[in-house]
Amino acid sequence: MSRPASQRAQHFLRRVVALVLFSSGGFGCSVTKHSPAVVEESAIEISVARELDASNGAVVCVEPEAARIGARVLADGGNAVDAAIATAFALAVTWPEAGNVGGGGFMLVRFQNGDAGFIDYREVAPSRASPTMFLRPDGSIDFEAIDHGWLGVGIPGTVAGLAMAHERYGSRPWTELVKPAAAIARRGFPISKALARSIASARPELAKNAESARIWLREDGTTREEGERVVLLDLANSLDAIAEGGARAFYEGVIAQKIVADSSAHGGLHTLEDFAKYEAVFREPLRGTYRGFDILAAPPPSSGGQILLSALNQLEALEDSSQLQLARMGTADELHLHAEALRRAFLERYRFLGDPDFVAVDIERVISKERGRELAVSIDPLRAALSRELAGDLDGTLRYESEHTTHFSVVDAMGNAVANTYTLEQSWGSKITAAGTGILMNDEMGDFNAKPGESTQTGRIGTSPNLAEPGKRMLSSMCPLIMTKDGELELVAGSPGGRTIPSTVLRVVTGIVDHGMSAREVLSVPRVHHALFPDVLRVENALVESEVELLRSRGHTIERVSKQGDAHVIVRESETLRAIADTRIDGAAATPRRE
Numbered sequence: 001m002s003r004p005a006s007q008r009a010q011h012f013l014r015r016v017v018a019l020v021l022f023s024s025g026g027f028g029c030s031v032t033k034h035s036p037a038v039v040e041e042s043a044i045e046i047s048v049a050r051e052l053d054a055s056n057g058a059v060v061c062v063e064p065e066a067a068r069i070g071a072r073v074l075a076d077g078g079n080a081v082d083a084a085i086a087t088a089f090a091l092a093v094t095w096p097e098a099g100n101v102g103g104g105g106f107m108l109v110r111f112q113n114g115d116a117g118f119i120d121y122r123e124v125a126p127s128r129a130s131p132t133m134f135l136r137p138d139g140s141i142d143f144e145a146i147d148h149g150w151l152g153v154g155i156p157g158t159v160a161g162l163a164m165a166h167e168r169y170g171s172r173p174w175t176e177l178v179k180p181a182a183a184i185a186r187r188g189f190p191i192s193k194a195l196a197r198s199i200a201s202a203r204p205e206l207a208k209n210a211e212s213a214r215i216w217l218r219e220d221g222t223t224r225e226e227g228e229r230v231v232l233l234d235l236a237n238s239l240d241a242i243a244e245g246g247a248r249a250f251y252e253g254v255i256a257q258k259i260v261a262d263s264s265a266h267g268g269l270h271t272l273e274d275f276a277k278y279e280a281v282f283r284e285p286l287r288g289t290y291r292g293f294d295i296l297a298a299p300p301p302s303s304g305g306q307i308l309l310s311a312l313n314q315l316e317a318l319e320d321s322s323q324l325q326l327a328r329m330g331t332a333d334e335l336h337l338h339a340e341a342l343r344r345a346f347l348e349r350y351r352f353l354g355d356p357d358f359v360a361v362d363i364e365r366v367i368s369k370e371r372g373r374e375l376a377v378s379i380d381p382l383r384a385a386l387s388r389e390l391a392g393d394l395d396g397t398l399r400y401e402s403e404h405t406t407h408f409s410v411v412d413a414m415g416n417a418v419a420n421t422y423t424l425e426q427s428w429g430s431k432i433t434a435a436g437t438g439i440l441m442n443d444e445m446g447d448f449n450a451k452p453g454e455s456t457q458t459g460r461i462g463t464s465p466n467l468a469e470p471g472k473r474m475l476s477s478m479c480p481l482i483m484t485k486d487g488e489l490e491l492v493a494g495s496p497g498g499r500t501i502p503s504t505v506l507r508v509v510t511g512i513v514d515h516g517m518s519a520r521e522v523l524s525v526p527r528v529h530h531a532l533f534p535d536v537l538r539v540e541n542a543l544v545e546s547e548v549e550l551l552r553s554r555g556h557t558i559e560r561v562s563k564q565g566d567a568h569v570i571v572r573e574s575e576t577l578r579a580i581a582d583t584r585i586d587g588a589a590a591t592p593r594r595e
């Protein structure tokens with residue numbers, strides 16, 4: 001993926017110039033603003049906007065400075081994976097509620113020549129984990145320990161995953177990709193409106209951890225506000241150590257020692273060996289098709305690709321078998337079918353999916369067209385199924401999940417693409433900052449089924465494939481996706497939102513394939529979500545009441561929500577690619593400006 005040698009000399013000068021500019025530029029300032037004229041002439045400027053032309057390569061994510069850092073890597077000759085790595089580290093500084101080095105996630109990569117790969121850097125359970133580790137002596141689930149204690153913290157995968165991406169595909173030096181994030185953390189930056197909002201909503205839990213409170217709250221415990229400057233020295237030191245020492249600095253050096261020391265002092269199960277043993281896993285992406293489009297999606301231990309492909313297969317089967325024309329349907333009629341397909345796709349997930357290194361699942365069968373047809377047979381276009389009847393003996397219910405993961409999409413000028421979704425699980429993860437590291441720790445262990453065999457209609461699942469075991473990866477819903485047609489890149493997408501993630505991505509894919517929507521339209525249509533349990537159809541407020549009434553009349557119990565997910569996407573429109581940030585949040589796209 002690296003650029004041809006002929007372009008390297010050209011890029012060398014730009015790179016030197018860019019580094020000078022970067023180190024002199026303030027956070028949030030345009031690079032050229034601080035630069036002498038002679039330098040401006042040879043520097044490639046970075047454009048940042050909600051939506052822009054991506055033909056020259058682009059990064060689109062939840063936070064403008066991280067997008068700008070990724071685009072700067074593209075401008076300096078880096079490829080899409082280089083830019084993704086730099087963006088991921090930058091988001092760990094500028095979007096701390098979900099960007100991370102203390103969490104995990106998935107990176108889906110597709111090269112312009114059609115080769116593809118998937119890097120699984122999901123967290124794993126520590127070696128002292130067990131299926132009943134979340135239960136109190138009386139058998140009840142200790143949610144406080146899962147959500148806000150060290151018991152909820154999985155061994156982080158992000159640094160190993162980004163290092164694997166770099167080793168396999170990177171073309172720029174590793175340090176060059178990590179240092180910009182370290183520099184922002186060291187220099188400090190003004191708290192954005194979105195970050196201020198995020199700190200405020202996590203304040204009660206951040207206050208419970210001395211390190212997190214010291215960093216993110218004022219001395220009197222009140223919330224830091226928009227415009228206040230935050231300097232993250234411990235995090236800068238950790239990132240510098242990672243920049244210099246690579247993944248080993250995190251998993252075998254002083255960082256692991258500090259995390260394990262803090263965990264051990266507070267009832268955690270983590271050991272130094274757990275860190276030293278952690279490995280990202282390279283996997284084959286799931287491959288599917290939908291009405292002539294080719295889809296690459298996340299394999300287990302995510303259920304995201306399975307749910308998406310299973311739902312799409314059912315929709316395709318409905319269209320083929322009963323002459324339903326999705327493109328011509330009314331909104332409620334179509335969303336009813338989405339809900340029914342998702343309901344059945346989630347049932348498949350609960351029954352079969354877990355970490356593929358622990359649980360045997362015939363995933364090719366689960367995502368096959370044949371299985372889609374089998375599931376679609378029971379869909380009534382006019383009537384909602386009852387989840388409890390459909391699920392039969394399934395033992396389970398689901399917990400509420402918030403919206404706080406983050407997805408970014410990247411494409412370079414060659415057409416290589418990266419879809420990356422990573423997370424701390426809840427917003428700000430466990431809210432614990434490991435003492436002396438500046439690193440916020442995940443609470444991903446909460447994605448395991450908390451209580452073996454327990455079933456309730458309100459939402460928890462107790463099926464065995466996803467029970468905690470030493471070294472096991474917890475099941476995810478994250479759904480980074482790349483879609484092509486006739487070998488041409490059509491869509492790079494993904495979203496946060498826990499179990500709503502595949503539902504959000506389904507709406508993006510069907511918007512493009514079934515309705516030929518533009519990037520802007522596809523992000524603005526109201527989204528829905530059904531996860532079998534609870535037997536409720538979640539509907540964004542933007543859906544007009546008359547359509548909601550129609551859904552009710554089909555038998556759905558409706559729950560209104562203000563928003564679902566934020567899907568930062570790159571979409572082909574006519575002959576060009578557009579990068580567009582979801583309007584549900586203040587995201588941004590960035591691109592090297594055309595010469």
Ligand code: DON
Nearest residue numbers: 402403404405476477497498
């Ligand atoms: O991996 C997952 O599916 C979840 N931990 C993602 C979490 C998320 O999107 C937002 N909030 N819980």
